[in-house]
Amino acid sequence: MEGITDGVNKMSVSETQKKNRIQVSNTKKSLFFYVNLSKRYMQQYNEVELSALGMAISTVVTIAEILKNNGFAVEKKIRTLTVDMRDEPGARPIPKAKIEIVLGKTEKFDELMAAEAEQNGDNEEQQN
Secondary structure, rough: HEEEEHHHHHHHHHHHHHHHOOEEOOOOHHHHHHHHHHHHHHHHHOOEEEEEEHHHHHHHHHHHHHHOOOOOOEEEEEEEEEEEEOOOOOOOOEEEEEEEEEEEOOOOOHHHHHHHHHHHHHHHHHHH
16 A cells, blocks of 8 residues: 555656646537637647547547647647546456547647637627
């Protein structure tokens, strides 16, 4: 037990929860919620890590493709792995597929964001 405690105490913040990581679910939020959140993270951190398990993997891939195809992001790293998940403590571990996609800003990112903000401002004026 002491070995586990020592290991947890030695973990850095980046290992426990990265600030620029978005853990995507395919049931909790809409696709475009994650697309817009990814853009905000890239504005703040210059890159974003999208992460998903199991059935949500296709959602992460779709988000990454939307951002890439619209010129906002470039792929930096894609990692696939299998992790053991437990439904309850003491239950038998169930292997789950996991994907992590790191996206970085394109050279046109800031320009595209400014154009998008300007377009949204015009839309709000038309609605009032």
